[in-house]
Amino acid sequence: MIEEAERIKNLPTYLFVEIDRMKEKEGKDLIDLGVGDPDKPTPVHIIQAMKDALGEKENHRYPSYEGLLRFREAVAGWYKERFGVKLDPETEVLTLIGAKEGIGHLPLAFINPGDVVLTPNPGYPVYQAGTILASGEPYMLPLLKGNDFLPDLDSIPESILKRTKILFLNYPNNPTGAVCPVEFFRHVVRFAERHNIVICHDATYSEITYDGYRAPSFLQVEGGKDVGVEFHSLSKTFNMTGWRIGFAVGNKEIISLLGKVKSNLDSGVFRAIQYAGITALASDKTCVKEMQVVYKERRDILVDGLDDIGWRVVKPKATFYVWIPIPPKYTSIEFTKTLLRHCGIVTTPGIGFGKYGEGYIRIALTVDKERLKEAVERIKGLQL
Numbered sequence: 001m002i003e004e005a006e007r008i009k010n011l012p013t014y015l016f017v018e019i020d021r022m023k024e025k026e027g028k029d030l031i032d033l034g035v036g037d038p039d040k041p042t043p044v045h046i047i048q049a050m051k052d053a054l055g056e057k058e059n060h061r062y063p064s065y066e067g068l069l070r071f072r073e074a075v076a077g078w079y080k081e082r083f084g085v086k087l088d089p090e091t092e093v094l095t096l097i098g099a100k101e102g103i104g105h106l107p108l109a110f111i112n113p114g115d116v117v118l119t120p121n122p123g124y125p126v127y128q129a130g131t132i133l134a135s136g137e138p139y140m141l142p143l144l145k146g147n148d149f150l151p152d153l154d155s156i157p158e159s160i161l162k163r164t165k166i167l168f169l170n171y172p173n174n175p176t177g178a179v180c181p182v183e184f185f186r187h188v189v190r191f192a193e194r195h196n197i198v199i200c201h202d203a204t205y206s207e208i209t210y211d212g213y214r215a216p217s218f219l220q221v222e223g224g225k226d227v228g229v230e231f232h233s234l235s236k237t238f239n240m241t242g243w244r245i246g247f248a249v250g251n252k253e254i255i256s257l258l259g260k261v262k263s264n265l266d267s268g269v270f271r272a273i274q275y276a277g278i279t280a281l282a283s284d285k286t287c288v289k290e291m292q293v294v295y296k297e298r299r300d301i302l303v304d305g306l307d308d309i310g311w312r313v314v315k316p317k318a319t320f321y322v323w324i325p326i327p328p329k330y331t332s333i334e335f336t337k338t339l340l341r342h343c344g345i346v347t348t349p350g351i352g353f354g355k356y357g358e359g360y361i362r363i364a365l366t367v368d369k370e371r372l373k374e375a376v377e378r379i380k381g382l383q384l
């Protein structure tokens with residue numbers, strides 16, 4: 001008899017696996033606003049860099065564990081230019097097989113059984129899953145509208161803080177679309193120093209911003225690099241979700257320990273992909289600006305369209321997600337099913353991001369304008 005390990009039993013089914021099952025059952029002309037996977041192609045100059053790198057036989061061999069120094073230098077260069085933060089590419093940058101991989105593995109470097117990890121709720125499910133896989137205990141930090149979707153760190157009981165090793169944060173935020181002021185990061189640094197906690201800030205959506213807003217880096221604030229690391233991804237910034245490349249930057253001890261875990265589990269990112277990543281980070285960022293314009297237009301079509309039918313939805317300043325409160329008579333799963341059955345629209349139920357996501361659904365702006373207009377029309381016809 002094959003028996004699964006306790007830590008696997010404790011893992012929920014990955015949210016989007018369940019949604020895919022629901023979609024298969026429906027099968028009609030669906031408008032998929034579920035998973036946050038950019039619909040536009042990777043920019044051509046990045047694809048060309050990959051093609052060029054493929055011809056070099058050196059690139060077909062095992063890559064180095066920590067990533068090409070040239071890739072890490074490109075990361076450091078981008079950080080300096082974008083955030084004014086100086087990083088040592090040798091010790092303060094680590095290449096990842098996507099941010100998900102680094103986030104999922106990080107708790108293995110710090111957590112002993114029973115140690116606590118503070119995880120935002122609603123939140124990207126991997127913070128919790130990585131904690132459970134490391135035999136740690138996730139402690140939910142509610143992200144509520146009344147708090148501008150920022151966690152209330154001062155309300156965490158002392159008994160929990162004593163056992164806490166890691167705090168995950170994520171701004172601009174998935175799923176709420178919220179952003180955070182730099183002052184909050186300053187508060188987090190003091191909190192981390194006081195309680196000796198490793199800060200892991202997930203900045204995957206830092207480049208998807210609108211209306212002149214520029215997202216800050218956690219490492220920009222004084223003391224940030226002493227207490228934490230920041231995760232980034234090329235997935236959303238450059239429409240490269242399938243390529244699997246991201247990076248962690250910041251405190252060199254934390255980077256080194258994450259690197260130690262990884263060197264025992266994976267063998268790095270295909271070198272040709274890293275060369276494409278260098279081109280992405282080091283080239284002119286017109287493609288990023290164009291991407292922002294595309295999502296902004298879509299955001300406005302959706303939010304203004306829903307506003308016309310009386311749905312009061314906040315326009316996010318960042319991310320390609322819109323976090324929508326639903327009528328109280330529905331659970332978020334029921335509402336998702338209603339939209340799927342009656343409108344052929346796939347959305348994500350808030351509960352899928354944790355208990356405090358109940359009462360909301362998330363829409364991803366990853367279909368073109370015409371399809372979004374069609375989605376709004378279909379929703380207008382819905383009898384609630």
Ligand SMILES: Cc1ncc(COP(=O)(O)O)c(C=O)c1O
Nearest residue numbers: 098099100124174204233235246
């Ligand atoms: C908050 C957040 N962090 C990390 C990731 C994963 O990014 P990557 O594709 O680099 O693994 C995602 C992807 O959806 C995300 O929403």
